[in-house]
Amino acid sequence: MAERRNFSIIAHIDHGKSTLADRLIQHSGIIADRNFRDQILDGLDLERERGITIKSQSINLPYTSKDGREFELNLIDTPGHVDFTYEVSRALASCEGVLLLVDATQGVQAQTLANLYLAMEHDLEIIPVINKIDLPSADIDMARMQIERDLGLDGANALLVSGKQGTGVEELLEAIVERIPPPTGEVGDPLQALIFDAHYDAFRGAVAAVRLFSGEIKAGDLMRPMAIGKAYKVEEVGVFRIVREPRPILRAGDVGYIIAGIKSVADTRVGDTITMDNNPAPIALHGFRESKPVVFSSLYPVASDDYENLADSLERYKLNDASLVYTKDSSAALGQGFRCGFLGLLHLEIVQERLEREFDQSLILTAPSVIYKFTMEDGRALEVDNPAHYPDPAAIRGGEEPYIRASILTPDRYMGAIMKLCLERRGVNSEIAYPSPGRMDIKFDLPLAEVIFDFYDRLKSITQGYGSFDYEMLEYRKGDLVKLDILVNGEKVDALSMIVHKDRARARALNACERLKEEIPRQQYKVAIQGAIGGTIIARETITAFRKDVTAKCYGGDISRKRKLLEKQKAGKKRMKMVGDIEIPQSAFIAVLKTSDDE
Amino acid sequence: MADSGLYVHVPFCASKCPYCAFASCTRLGHLAPAWRDAVLAEARRRAGSFGTFDTLYLGGGTPGLLDDDLLASLVTGLRRALPFARDVESTIEANPADVTRDRASAWRAMGLDRVSLGVQSFDDDDLRFLGRRHAASQAAAALQALRGAGFTNVGIDLIYGLPGQTLATWRDTLDRALSFGPAHLSCYGLTVEPRTPLARSVHAGRVVMPDESRFEAFFLETSRRLAASGYVHYEVSNFALGPRSASRHNDKYWHHVPYLGLGPSAHSFDGARRWWNVRGVEPWLRRLGQGGLPTAATERPTAEQHRLEVLAVGFRTSSGVGLPILRATPGWQAILDAQVADGRLEVADGRAVPTVRGLLVADALARAFA
Ligand SMILES: Nc1nc2c(ncn2[C@@H]2O[C@H](COP(=O)(O)OP(=O)(O)OP(=O)(O)O)[C@@H](O)[C@H]2O)c(=O)[nH]1
Ligand code: SF4
Ligand SMILES: [Mg+2]
Numbered sequence: 022m023a024e025r026r027n028f029s030i031i032a033h034i035d036h037g038k039s040t041l042a043d044r045l046i047q048h049s050g051i052i053a054d055r056n057f058r059d060q061i062l063d064g065l066d067l068e069r070e071r072g073i074t075i076k077s078q079s080i081n082l083p084y085t086s087k088d089g090r091e092f093e094l095n096l097i098d099t100p101g102h103v104d105f106t107y108e109v110s111r112a113l114a115s116c117e118g119v120l121l122l123v124d125a126t127q128g129v130q131a132q133t134l135a136n137l138y139l140a141m142e143h144d145l146e147i148i149p150v151i152n153k154i155d156l157p158s159a160d161i162d163m164a165r166m167q168i169e170r171d172l173g174l175d176g177a178n179a180l181l182v183s184g185k186q187g188t189g190v191e192e193l194l195e196a197i198v199e200r201i202p203p204p205t206g207e208v209g210d211p212l213q214a215l216i217f218d219a220h221y222d223a224f225r226g227a228v229a230a231v232r233l234f235s236g237e238i239k240a241g242d243l244m245r246p247m248a249i250g251k252a253y254k255v256e257e258v259g260v261f262r263i264v265r266e267p268r269p270i271l272r273a274g275d276v277g278y279i280i281a282g283i284k285s286v287a288d289t290r291v292g293d294t295i296t297m298d299n300n301p302a303p304i305a306l307h308g309f310r311e312s313k314p315v316v317f318s319s320l321y322p323v324a325s326d327d328y329e330n331l332a333d334s335l336e337r338y339k340l341n342d343a344s345l346v347y348t349k350d351s352s353a354a355l356g357q358g359f360r361c362g363f364l365g366l367l368h369l370e371i372v373q374e375r376l377e378r379e380f381d382q383s384l385i386l387t388a389p390s391v392i393y394k395f396t397m398e399d400g401r402a403l404e405v406d407n408p409a410h411y412p413d414p415a416a417i418r419g420g421e422e423p424y425i426r427a428s429i430l431t432p433d434r435y436m437g438a439i440m441k442l443c444l445e446r447r448g449v450n451s452e453i454a455y456p457s458p459g460r461m462d463i464k465f466d467l468p469l470a471e472v473i474f475d476f477y478d479r480l481k482s483i484t485q486g487y488g489s490f491d492y493e494m495l496e497y498r499k500g501d502l503v504k505l506d507i508l509v510n511g512e513k514v515d516a517l518s519m520i521v522h523k524d525r526a527r528a529r530a531l532n533a534c535e536r537l538k539e540e541i542p543r544q545q546y547k548v549a550i551q552g553a554i555g556g557t558i559i560a561r562e563t564i565t566a567f568r569k570d571v572t573a574k575c576y577g578g579d580i581s582r583k584r585k586l587l588e589k590q591k592a593g594k595k596r597m598k599m600v601g602d603i604e605i606p607q608s609a610f611i612a613v614l615k616t617s618d619d620e
Numbered sequence: 621m622a623d624s625g626l627y628v629h630v631p632f633c634a635s636k637c638p639y640c641a642f643a644s645c646t647r648l649g650h651l652a653p654a655w656r657d658a659v660l661a662e663a664r665r666r667a668g669s670f671g672t673f674d675t676l677y678l679g680g681g682t683p684g685l686l687d688d689d690l691l692a693s694l695v696t697g698l699r700r701a702l703p704f705a706r707d708v709e710s711t712i713e714a715n716p717a718d719v720t721r722d723r724a725s726a727w728r729a730m731g732l733d734r735v736s737l738g739v740q741s742f743d744d745d746d747l748r749f750l751g752r753r754h755a756a757s758q759a760a761a762a763l764q765a766l767r768g769a770g771f772t773n774v775g776i777d778l779i780y781g782l783p784g785q786t787l788a789t790w791r792d793t794l795d796r797a798l799s800f801g802p803a804h805l806s807c808y809g810l811t812v813e814p815r816t817p818l819a820r821s822v823h824a825g826r827v828v829m830p831d832e833s834r835f836e837a838f839f840l841e842t843s844r845r846l847a848a849s850g851y852v853h854y855e856v857s858n859f860a861l862g863p864r865s866a867s868r869h870n871d872k873y874w875h876h877v878p879y880l881g882l883g884p885s886a887h888s889f890d891g892a893r894r895w896w897n898v899r900g901v902e903p904w905l906r907r908l909g910q911g912g913l914p915t916a917a918t919e920r921p922t923a924e925q926h927r928l929e930v931l932a933v934g935f936r937t938s939s940g941v942g943l944p945i946l947r948a949t950p951g952w953q954a955i956l957d958a959q960v961a962d963g964r965l966e967v968a969d970g971r972a973v974p975t976v977r978g979l980l981v982a983d984a985l986a987r988a989f990a
Contacts, residue, residue, distance in 0.1 A: 546962075568832040568836040570983045575933060576873055577888070580887075581896075583932035583933070584928045587931065587987065587990045588928060
């Protein structure tokens with residue numbers, strides 16, 4: 022029987038994990054060249070559009086070593102973006118080793134280090150790999166030095182590869198089978214299969230991605246997720262080879278999938294252990310730590326009668342993204358919805374887009390919020406992540422908000438613009454370093470709330486895409502926090518309320534009013550848009566009523582054209598929210614989350 | 621069922637006006653005889669789906685450009701090919717530059733009894749801006765010629781909302797038009813149609829169109845002034861001297877009465893299906909020459925689509941929309957009440973009827989009930 026090697030590829034974002042995975046997959050020959058495409062493991066449309074990995078993805082590859090031994094390699098490609106670290110930690114739970122990639126032109130970066138620590142926590146064999154050596158600007162010596170100095174690994178032992186050109190791939194494969202230990206675990210022991218990922222298949226129900234630590238499982242067995250008191254008959258087991266490939270049996274050490282016709286999503290929990298109903302393991306494997314969200318926003322269906330449907334979709338979505346947490350929420354303007362916690366802004370954006378695309382939901386998001394802390398006059402401490410729960414201001418003694426240490430790498434010509442942006446956003450403690458000629462590393466302490474409000478997009482735009490942004494969490498600091506309400510024709514739109522620092526309230530209010538003015542179509546009536554703190558109006562815009570809304574001519578040929586337009590507008594109405602008698606399009610709720618380009 | 625309307629599209633113009641998006645061409649006049657034969661062929665091939673016709677409308681393009689013999693043979697040919705009612709309203713669209721006393725008499729001799737004259741303005745600056753071939757004085761002469769030839773049913777087309785036009789100059793144009801006592805007036809707000817030379821000028825900033833509030837002022841002034849002279853504002857852009865002077869033909873479009881359109885780009889509705897012809901003269905000729913039909917596409921609106929059509933068109937006319945049509949809209953009563961309270965709709969005889977201000981926002985009214 023073929024030996025097993027289970028490993029993940031981990032690195033900072035864009036250091037070439039998915040591209041290297043491509044070469045390993047191609048080397049195995051499991052996919053015909055004509056069916057191949059770049060970053061083949063990035064299967065989600067969103068991943069392909071954005072060129073980043075969002076989901077960890079495992080694949081089973083056959084390999085024959087130089088000395089003729091047969092292997093099955095289970096490779097997991099992981100995301101590099103900090104928002105998806107949770108994906109990495111779950112992948113690592115099913116491995117004995119990692120390839121830690123370092124881009125030879127960029128060297129060790131924040132997520133290189135963070136992911137290394139994760140691998141060390143799991144006690145994994147670490148193979149440092151210097152990638153992109155084909156690039157003219159590759160600096161292999163620097164990378165080696167940083168691997169020694171910053172990571173504490175043996176730089177001399179690092180492999181040199183180009184994922185793009187395939188250089189060094191054969192040596193890498195040999196190193197994988199030589200250096201990464203084979204999985205341990207007895208086939209004869211009771212089954213322990215860790216669910217490290219899952220997704221919902223409309224035809225087959227929940228598909229659990231598992232790593233077997235002991236025992237074996239095959240179709241027909243009666244299995245039981247240990248957190249659930251219920252047994253299910255196994256319909257199919259197999260391995261991932263881009264598509265699912267059924268196998269007669271999975272054994273200790275294997276990575277693969279289990280389908281057992283589970284239609285109730287709650288019965289497949291990532292982190293749970295699957296065992297045999299008639300011969301259960303005495304204890305479950307260690308699950309995963311709950312992820313700790315830092316950004317909160319509420320999701321509402323555009324059409325309020327879609328609430329049940331959204332509830333269903335969220336549950337199924339969570340199967341495939343265990344880091345999303347949510348509870349019920351409700352709003353006077355938007356009806357019933359969910360308060361969701363995200364690991365970061367990108368995570369928020371991805372969840373929204375995946376729900377819209379994969380589950381066909383039309384969503385409205387409220388302004389993202391951080392967790393604010395309030396000390397009340399009576400001494401109580403309050404944590405608030407939802408403007409709806411902002412306490413009575415008269416009873417507040419003081420407020421605090423979370424800060425981050427931002428690190429912005431940029432060509433030095435953008436320094437002025439970046440400083441201006443950070444200062445506007447209440448940045449303090451700036452520090453500037455010049456890691457290499459022409460490049461700067463600008464550091465700032467910034468309130469997280471300012472960063473989740475359109476900071477990254479602004480940075481991208483003022484640095485024409487050259488600025489990169491990274492951050493680590495700091496402590497909570499004092500801040501004068503107020504609640505900003507937005508009123509449309511005098512009616513408060515609760516979904517547009519936000520907690521903001523007093524010094525920034527006016528700017529935020531003006532921005533929200535301007536954005537809404539652009540997004541709300543002119544109506545037959547004048548519409549007033551206002552920003553207010555308590556009873557005080559601090560910003561105001563007016564949408565004038567239209568004077569004319571008719572075409573001059575309408576002959577025989579115009580009738581179908583007019584009707585088609587009306588059909589489109591009728592469909593568009595479903596994406597409108599009525600606030601009083603004003604129609605607010607879904608896009609308006611999103612637009613207030615952005616600043617205009619000329620801020 | 622009411623009698624059907626017959627429309628014939630004449631795709632020829634002497635020159636192309638910079639604001640016009642109609643299907644017409646200036647170079648293909650030599651194709652006119654072939655075009656006539658093909659119209660008659662299309663008439664014979666399409667005759668089956670319609671009952672009798674009580675209107676004939678020669679539109680375009682510039683039907684008045686066609687020479688008398690060709691026109692006469694076209695009209696006789698149509699009479700032979702299709703069943704007509706006893707009383708037929710037969711209209712020809714013409715430009716002032718093409719109307720003489722002799723020609724007008726010839727038209728009457730063919731049995732045409734209504735002329736829709738493209739005067740557009742009685743101000744020579746306006747006419748130059750619009751790229752028209754005639755001067756204001758020619759328009760007056762043409763109207764005289766029509767009267768002399770015995771035409772009592774004459775419609776005058778005017779355009780307002782031109783850059784540089786003031787309410788005063790527009791009033792002058794209206795008064796000049798009224799002085800001829802036309803049975804019918806069409807007053808169109810100038811619209812910037814995409815892909816026209818006017819659109820390019822506006823886009824390039826060479827021409828600045830009046831804003832909405834000016835447009836509104838023109839619209840209301842027109843309605844007021846014509847009402848004072850006894851004209852009924854029976855459609856967004858159309859006014860009739862008493863109910864019987866309304867364009868019988870155009871009314872069919874607005875009330876879902878069948879109409880057959882012949883010629884390139886013409887649209888038809890047989891009571892259930894809508895179809896339209898290919899746009900180009902040559903492709904249209906080719907299809908008919910090959911013995912087939914020149915249809916570009918056909919559709920059969922569903923009940924809901926029909927309802928939307930009624931909404932799209934109904935609020936444009938003084939007969940409005942029947943309440944049963946509105947009842948299909950969730951919350952219709954509240955929407956209706958708000959519009960009535962705001963003076964855009966009135967309810968009379970089980971119909972929601974737009975006020976003059978309502979006509980000005982007819983598309984928004986349709987949207988509100990869609
Ligand atoms: N020249 C060169 N470019 C490479 C190499 N490996 C990857 N790239 C390029 O680097 C970019 C990022 O590659 P990916 O493979 O998507 O990087 P990743 O680490 O998977 O990125 P995330 O999954 O988003 O963290 C792409 O444009 C690749 O074409 C290499 O060896 N040489
Ligand atoms: S406006 Fe009339 S005359 Fe001028 S190009 Fe158009 S169809 Fe021809
Ligand atoms: Mg990737």
